[in-house]
Structures are given as C-alpha cells and as structure tokens.
Amino acid sequence: MLKAKHLLDPMDFTLDELEETFQLADHIISNPQKFSHVCEGKILATLFYEPSTRTRLSFEAAMLRLGGNVIGFSEPNSSSVSKGESIADTIRTVACYADIAVIRHPKEGAPKIAAMNTTMPVINAGDGGHQHPTQTLTDLLTIRNIKGGLSNLTIGVCGDLKFGRTVHSLIKAMCRYENIKFVLISPEELKVPNYILSEVLKKNNIEYKETVTMEEVLGELDVLYMTRVQRERFFNEEDYVRLKDSYILDKDKLKYAKEDMIVLHPLPRVNEIAYEVDNDPRACYFKQAQYGMYVRMALISKLLGVR
Ligand code: NCD
Secondary structure, eight states: OOTTOOBOSGGGSOHHHHHHHHHHHHHHHHOGGGGTTTTTTOEEEEEESSOOSHHHHHHHHHHHHTTOEEEEESSGGGSGGGGTOOHHHHHHHHHHHOSEEEEEESSTTHHHHHHHTOSSOEEEEEETTTBOHHHHHHHHHHHHHHHSOSSSEEEEEESOTTTOHHHHHHHHHHTTSTTEEEEEEOOGGGOOOHHIIIIIIITTTOEEEEESOSHHHHTTOSEEEEOOOOGGGOSOHHHHHHHTTSOOBOHHHHTTSOTTOEEEOOSOOSSSBOGGGGGSTTBOHHHHHHHHHHHHHHHHHHHHTOO
16 A cells, blocks of 8 residues: 555655554564565665665665665765756656665655656655654654553653654654643753644644653653753854753653653663663663664555565
8 A cells, every 4th residue: 555655754644654663563473484585686776865874774774684685875975966966867867776765854845856856666765853753753653652652642752842843743643542641841942843732732632731840740751751952053262162061861760751661762872871770670762773674664665566
C-alpha cells in the first residue's frame, strides 16, 4: 500500500499505515532470517548533508540486513554539492542509480524539494529544525512495544523544544492517538514553536502545559523524552553555553518519577542524562536505537513494495 510513497512528514502515513509498519517491524524482529534477502538487487542511497550516527548507520544496516546494497555520502564536501549542484539535480542523478533515497539536510524543506523531482521514494532523515519522521517511527515503535500501546499516555518532552526536530515530529504524530497529554519542559528561550502549539496541539484539542522545572512534573509522566540543546542551530555560542545544561536527569531526580515511566532520548546525548541513569530499568534509549533499525527495515520494505 505504501509502495513508492515518500516519507517527508510524520503525517504522510495514516494510522493504519503506521500500524502496518510497526507490525512488520515486530515480524522482522522475531524472524530476521526470513527477511534477509527481500531487498536483493535493490540500492538505497544515503545523502547526508549533516552529521549523523544512528540515522545513517541504522538505515545502512537496515538495507544490508534486507539483502540490499547501499551507496551515498556522509559528508557533502566529498560530493558535487561542493561544486554547487542543486538538490534537484543531485536527486535526479541519484535516481538513475538507486531505488530509494534517504536525505538529511540543514535546510527545512530540502527533502521535499528532492521528492518533487523524482518518482523514487524519498525519506526525510531530518531537515533543519523542522521534522524527523523516521526518528518518530522509532519513538512510536518503542513506546508501543514497551508501554503496550500509544494511547492514554502523559508524555514529557524536555530540553530544546525550539530547534529539536525530533520533538516537533513526535508531538505531531502522537496527537492522533487517544487521550494523550503533553508536558513541555524547557527554558523560556527554547519553548516549542508557536505553530506546534496552535496548528498541532490546540487544533487537535490536546491537553498540554508548559513548564520550566522538571522535578515538579516528573511524577505525572508515563514517558520522559529528553533532548540535547541543538548547538548547531544557535546564532551565538554564548546563548548555547548558558542554556546547554538547563536539564540534567540523574538518579536523584528519577526518584520523583513513576516506577514504570520510560526515559527516551533520540541521541546523541551530551550532558542531559547522567551516565548513572543508564542502569536504571526505566532508561530505554539504547533499546530505542535498536528499534530504530528494525522500523527502518520495515519502512524500506514497505516503500519498495517488496514481500
Ligand atoms: C537527532 C537529530 O538528528 O535530530 N538525532 C538522531 O537522528 N537520532 C537528535 C539530535 O541530533 O539531537
């Protein structure tokens, strides 16, 4: 059903399409060998104009584990981008070689421009401070499988809610499930953009509150989604230095949280979760990274229409 579709925004998939993708991911997790050849003869291109560890490597690992191959660049200066080639021309060229492309770009909307210039499926792997839909697939699969579903949850998102694209995509996607509440924890300067408040939360009648302190709301949460302060999107270093350690989750603070709350983080972590938290059973961020590969295997299979 999803064959040859692009994934640029978390709303590009219906709830049914999302659930189908999660069910396929579950199936792959329990029978990986059954899927080890389904993408034989297919090529995935990874076009990364910004740094990445998890997103690029999990996409590449996903394609290799499906029996396909991978081409691409992780450093735009090593490609013709450095000679001034437009994204439209790059994607037209890549479509001559590959069957599906994954793009990360510092400019908001760049993957959309690429998608408008090809019929090959294009996946947005993060565009500036805008959206990161495949991180959201990862987050949703993690919450669904660990909490047993995607409804009736109070979700705290903490850190850089202004520039954090994973947060924007997560809020957009979660608004479609039943009885979801959001607690938005950030410094004044890093609050969620107005369009998320008005066009996503208010429009969908989602209950939310904004707060600056983490401790006083921790006990209400079923999911705590931590994020790093997005240094690369700041106009000056002084502001970054002042705000970077606004929140540090440690063992002491976790005492305020429910026993079955889960802590997620898209990673990379900088300082916002103390290493001592990693051994707490509520810390699920590395499990989350693992789900990321499986959900990308499901996504690639669906968009390529392989069986
Ligand atoms: C995120 C991103 O690139 O937006 N990383 C990721 O893909 N897991 C989060 C971040 O960089 O802070």
